[in-house]
Amino acid sequence: MTEAPPAVEVLGMTKRFGDLLALDGVSLALAPGSFHAVLGENGAGKSTLVKCIMGYHRPDAGRVLVGGREWAIGNPRQAHRLGFGMVYQHFTLVPSMTVAENLVLGAEDLPAVIRWDEERAKIDAFQRRMPFAIDPARPVATLAAGEKQKLEILKQLFLGRRILILDEPTSVLTPDEADQILKAMRELTEEHRLTVVLITHKFREALGFAREVTVLRAGRRVGGGLVKDLTRDDLARMMIGSASIPDPAARQATASRAIGLEVESLNVLNDKGTVAVRDASLRVHAGEIVGVAGVSGNGQRELVEVLARQREPASGAIRVGGAVYARTRAEMRRHRVFVLTDEPLRNACVRTMSVAENLAFRNFDDRRNTIGGWLVSRRALRAQARALIERYRIRTPGPQARLETLSGGNVQRTVLARELSEDVAVLIAQNPCAGLDFAATAEIRARIMGARNAGAAVLLISEDLDELLELADRIVVMFEGRLVHETSRETADAHTIGHYMASQP
Amino acid sequence: MPPATDLGWWGVVIAVLGGAARVSTPYLFVSLGETLTEKSGRVNLGLEGTLVMGAMSAYAVAYLSGSPWLGVLVAGAAGAAFGLLHGGVSTLPRVNDIAVGIALFLLGTGLAFYLGKPFIEPVAPRLPHVALGAWSASPQIRAALEVNALFVVGAVLAPLLLWGLGHTRWGLVVRTAGDNADAAKALGYSVGAVRTLSTMAGGFLAGVGGSFLSLYYPGTWNEGLSSGQGLMAIALVIFARWNPIHCFWVSLLFGGATALGPALQSVGIASNYYLYGAAPYVLTLILLIASSSPRHALAGAPSELTISK
Ligand SMILES: Nc1ncnc2c1ncn2[C@@H]1O[C@H](COP(=O)(O)OP(=O)(O)OP(=O)(O)O)[C@@H](O)[C@H]1O
Ligand SMILES: [Mg+2]
Numbered sequence: 001m002t003e004a005p006p007a008v009e010v011l012g013m014t015k016r017f018g019d020l021l022a023l024d025g026v027s028l029a030l031a032p033g034s035f036h037a038v039l040g041e042n043g044a045g046k047s048t049l050v051k052c053i054m055g056y057h058r059p060d061a062g063r064v065l066v067g068g069r070e071w072a073i074g075n076p077r078q079a080h081r082l083g084f085g086m087v088y089q090h091f092t093l094v095p096s097m098t099v100a101e102n103l104v105l106g107a108e109d110l111p112a113v114i115r116w117d118e119e120r121a122k123i124d125a126f127q128r129r130m131p132f133a134i135d136p137a138r139p140v141a142t143l144a145a146g147e148k149q150k151l152e153i154l155k156q157l158f159l160g161r162r163i164l165i166l167d168e169p170t171s172v173l174t175p176d177e178a179d180q181i182l183k184a185m186r187e188l189t190e191e192h193r194l195t196v197v198l199i200t201h202k203f204r205e206a207l208g209f210a211r212e213v214t215v216l217r218a219g220r221r222v223g224g225g226l227v228k229d230l231t232r233d234d235l236a237r238m239m240i241g242s243a244s245i246p247d248p249a250a251r252q253a254t255a256s257r258a259i260g261l262e263v264e265s266l267n268v269l270n271d272k273g274t275v276a277v278r279d280a281s282l283r284v285h286a287g288e289i290v291g292v293a294g295v296s297g298n299g300q301r302e303l304v305e306v307l308a309r310q311r312e313p314a315s316g317a318i319r320v321g322g323a324v325y326a327r328t329r330a331e332m333r334r335h336r337v338f339v340l341t342d343e344p345l346r347n348a349c350v351r352t353m354s355v356a357e358n359l360a361f362r363n364f365d366d367r368r369n370t371i372g373g374w375l376v377s378r379r380a381l382r383a384q385a386r387a388l389i390e391r392y393r394i395r396t397p398g399p400q401a402r403l404e405t406l407s408g409g410n411v412q413r414t415v416l417a418r419e420l421s422e423d424v425a426v427l428i429a430q431n432p433c434a435g436l437d438f439a440a441t442a443e444i445r446a447r448i449m450g451a452r453n454a455g456a457a458v459l460l461i462s463e464d465l466d467e468l469l470e471l472a473d474r475i476v477v478m479f480e481g482r483l484v485h486e487t488s489r490e491t492a493d494a495h496t497i498g499h500y501m502a503s504q505p
Numbered sequence: 506m507p508p509a510t511d512l513g514w515w516g517v518v519i520a521v522l523g524g525a526a527r528v529s530t531p532y533l534f535v536s537l538g539e540t541l542t543e544k545s546g547r548v549n550l551g552l553e554g555t556l557v558m559g560a561m562s563a564y565a566v567a568y569l570s571g572s573p574w575l576g577v578l579v580a581g582a583a584g585a586a587f588g589l590l591h592g593g594v595s596t597l598p599r600v601n602d603i604a605v606g607i608a609l610f611l612l613g614t615g616l617a618f619y620l621g622k623p624f625i626e627p628v629a630p631r632l633p634h635v636a637l638g639a640w641s642a643s644p645q646i647r648a649a650l651e652v653n654a655l656f657v658v659g660a661v662l663a664p665l666l667l668w669g670l671g672h673t674r675w676g677l678v679v680r681t682a683g684d685n686a687d688a689a690k691a692l693g694y695s696v697g698a699v700r701t702l703s704t705m706a707g708g709f710l711a712g713v714g715g716s717f718l719s720l721y722y723p724g725t726w727n728e729g730l731s732s733g734q735g736l737m738a739i740a741l742v743i744f745a746r747w748n749p750i751h752c753f754w755v756s757l758l759f760g761g762a763t764a765l766g767p768a769l770q771s772v773g774i775a776s777n778y779y780l781y782g783a784a785p786y787v788l789t790l791i792l793l794i795a796s797s798s799p800r801h802a803l804a805g806a807p808s809e810l811t812i813s814k
Contacts, residue, residue, distance in 0.1 A: 077693040092691055094684045095808070101677060106692050110674045 005032050005083060005162030005195040006067035013052050013062035015045075017405070020397050022048045023059070024219040030163065033192035035185070037210035037227070038199045041239055041437045042409025043395035044216040046199045050165045054079045054086050085161025087152045087169050093140045099151060100136035106159045126158055131184030145296050146177035153181065157188075163195045168408070170205060171434050174295055174463060182209040201437050203232045215239055240439050248442065248470070249449035254287025259322065260457020261337075261426045266316030268302045268481075276302035278481040280316075284426075284457040289448070291472030292461040292483075295501055299481035300461045301342060304430045307459075308339045310347070320426055336425035338362075340432050344415040349403050356385035356399035359418050392417040408435045416444060424451050430461040445471060465494055465501075477501055516645055517768050523649030524764020525757050526656050527722050531556060531731075532756035533659040534714030535738035537666055538707035540747055542588075544670065545703035546683035546696070546809030549591050550606030552711040553735030554613020555584045559715025561621035564726035567719075568629035576629070577655070577716045584712020585705045587613060592701025610735075624726050632721045653721045655713070659753070662710075666749040679703050683807035711735065737789055744792045746805040762788045 008030040015023040023045045030036055040046050052059040055073040063070055066082045073079050076086075093102050104110060104119050120136060127133040132150050134143070143151065149169055156164055164185070170178035186209050188194040200206055206213055207227055214224040215238040223238035261284040268277035277299040284290045294300055305311035307318065309327035318325045320335045331337070341347040349358050360381045363369055369380045385399035394413045396406055403411060412435055419427070429448065433441040448471060452458050462468050468475050475492050477485040477500040485500040487493070535552050542549045549555075559580035567576030591609050595602040635657060638650030670676035682689040682699040689696050714734075719726045741759060745751035766781030 075693075076691060080693070092685065092688045094681050094688055096684050096805070097677070097680060101671075105677055105681060105688075110677075112674050114672050114674065114677070116672065 004192045009065040011063045014060045015048050016060050022219050026221050030195050033189045035189045035196045035210045037206035037213040040216035043407040045219040083162040085156035086165045088167050091148050095141040099134050099138050103158050145172040165197045167199045249446035252453045256286045258286045260284050260286045262319040264317040267314040268306050269314050276481050280483050284459050286457050287455050288473045289452050289458040289471050291468035291475040292478050293468050294478035296463050298478050307428050338419040338424050338427050340419050340429040342430040345411050348415050351404035354400050355396050356381045358403050359385045359388050388417040420447050424456045427456050427458045519649045520768035521761050521764050525761035526652050528763045529756040529760025530656045530717045531714040531734045532738045532759050535711045535735050536741045536752040538710030539739050539742045542704045542707035544683045545679045545700045547602045547700045549704050551609030554610040555587045555708050555711040556715040556735035557617045557731050558583050558613040559712030560719040560730050561617035563716030564629050564719035565624045568627050573630050573632045573720050580712040580716035581709040584708035588705035588708025592704035596697035618728050655717045663749040663753040683809050686809050759785050
């Protein structure tokens with residue numbers, strides 16, 4: 001654990017997917033102990049770059065030098081032996097196992113019979129040298145998102161990886177958790193115990209913690225340098241080039257006070273059968289955005305799942321436009337209810353279907369998309385997809401590309417295009433901008449505001465308090481399944497809300 | 506109607522206990538084997554075929570060699586070979602392990618009937634038993650508590666398997682392959698190989714379970730030997746929540762339910778005999794319904810299983 005990481009040089013990395021040049025001669029130098037941020041729009045090629053380094057993709061051209069010597073990295077195992085470790089946005093832990101089991105699992109020299117007393121002593125000694133620690137006896141399934149991400153990082157360090165690549169590691173964390181983890185990473189690099197490559201969409205993280213930065217656009221390196229010489233505006237300009245950022249949509253006065261969505265005394269159980277949403281009541285008026293703040297895991301997911309009919313409530317009533325709402329497809333269509341769920345690739349898409357098909361889930365059986373009312377017209381779906389791809393600037397090889405080949409941000413755009421393109425009366429959105437670059441974030445927020453201005457009732461569930469403070473007319477705080485606090489936009493105060501998010505006063 | 510024996514109703518209890526140990530042995534071996542296989546992320550529905558194949562090969566080898574334990578070993582080897590076939594075929598792209606299992610179920614029983622024809626008549630040596638009832642003067646108790654040696658092996662195997670899953674490298678790797686295939690791949694293990702080896706080990710145990718049928722109870726080889734124990738044992742793994750110790754208790758429960766009819770008959774209650782014979786199947790249904798829920802995911806289920814996805 002005292003050994004310093006080797007110097008790494010990546011030269012002329014190039015990768016094609018069919019006709020698409022995802023990566024075009026990108027180079028990167030990582031001195032021992034450097035902290036390097038990689039920025040870029042959705043689909044710029046950031047993940048592709050690090051996957052080529054790690055041996056997940058075979059690059060079409062390009063070399064990797066470690067410690068001054070060139071190595072052919074054909075698979076992740078070879079990368080691991082050279083000291084590379086990767087932490088993904090999604091977790092790669094084994095949920096049914098304990099923290100200790102997850103830590104020892106990857107060890108190259110794991111003995112056939114594990115002496116748990118010895119391993120535990122090793123883990124304890126290791127954790128004492130780390131900036132954060134997690135109880136080794138806990139099953140991973142009981143950890144909160146922030147703890148899981150810490151464990152992912154601990155695991156890499158425990159396994160002796162010296163060059164850590166983090167692909168959007170903070171998107172599931174609260175800002176405080178993210179700061180804590182990145183600060184610890186920064187300290188480890190300053191002590192020359194670690195080299196860090198951080199892929200992120202957040203300028204705050206790049207400017208606050210990294211020492212160097214590389215900006216990619218459409219597969220090319222378009223800028224970078226030392227963080228101390230760069231400003232937020234410099235980075236933004238490099239990222240989007242000549243394109244312009246949409247202005248934040250103005251909040252217009254809306255007159256109607258009709259109730260759009262109403263939830264009354266709702267109780268919901270989670271997968272384990274314990275109460276996740278407790279006696280929740282709230283009303284969202286037409287032309288209003290109600291924000292639900294809260295740390296993830298306080299019942300937000302279950303609330304949205306009930307509204308999306310992915311889960312049955314234990315008790316309580318849901319009404320839309322004053323009428324009982326049973327959430328059937330016919331009712332969704334009649335009341336024009338749309339949902340943007342969390343983790344769209346898992347909850348709102350079929351990854352092996354095409355972009356065009358995924359875009360048509362809401363309306364493939366509409367008259368305009370069928371022949372004679374029952375035969376789905378591929379041509380109509382393709383035409384619709386082309387229009388949406390253009391309008392929402394989805395970066396994809398074409399309407400027929402399988403959804404799973406799109407970058408994370410572009411999957412998100414695909415779902416947004418499907419759920420926001422029609423005339424919306426009720427919109428339920430959970431973390432709609434997670435994983436989106438700043439331009440896309442501005443655009444999506446403008447669209448949500450636009451829907452509100454046009455008279456939609458919007459329920460916005462978000463872990464990003466800044467997003468809620470920007471968009472919501474009213475904010476309620478969810479803690480341990482209850483709505484514990486409500487404030488209007490005028491009186492909203494980040495400090496007070498943060499206090500309610502952390503615990504009941 | 507008064508019980509006809511001198512032990513009274515105690516006779517029924519002791520007969521059920523003794524019967525439970527006897528009848529549960531094949532359930533125990535098959536369910537332990539299937540637990541191991543499912544922990545790695547595969548379902549082997551073919552274990553009924555493996556069971557029958559094990560019974561046939563054990564009987565044949567015991568008859569030809571005179572050694573029942575050699576028969577047990579060969580039954581295990583035959584089971585492992587079927588496991589290898591299942592694992593190998595299921596590792597091919599776009600092959601579903603459930604379908605392969607059903608095919609091997611039919612293949613195993615068919616092959617056993619075909620190869621086993623010459624062994625229906627002869628008498629093979631039987632497996633020994635442990636006399637747990639030696640302390641008693643009552644012949645009924647002594648007869649009821651003759652516990653077969655394989656049951657003892659199975660009872661030791663259950664905690665050993667639990668320990669192995671938590672304390673050995675292979676245990677951790679098997680569970681990783683069953684719970685998060687991507688993680689296993691990222692660690693550099695071949696998920697297909699891990700699953701195939703686990704299916705082979707599971708097949709070995711199921712084959713041994715089959716040898717019990719022909720070499721101890723009922724103790725002969727014929728085509729009606731197994732009445733779906735291999736299939737029920739797979740359902741049993743679900744109630745046992747993939748825990749080897751639970752497999753042991755649930756097997757005993759099933760064995761006890763099966764032994765209920767004969768035990769009642771032994772004290773003279775012969776009416777409704779066939780109704781009691783249905784007890785284990787009714788129990789299967791009741792447990793299935795009681796342990797299912799539309800709201801909760803199955804706790805403990807390896808998440809890579811095709812049935813839990
Ligand atoms: N396996 C693949 N097959 C085909 N195209 C792919 C594949 N993986 C990535 N791409 C394409 O390569 C481009 C770059 O993708 P990449 O995932 O590197 O983007 P990114 O910069 O990480 O974006 P995001 O911020 O959205 O995660 C995208 O246009 C994507 O559609
Ligand atoms: Mg990416």
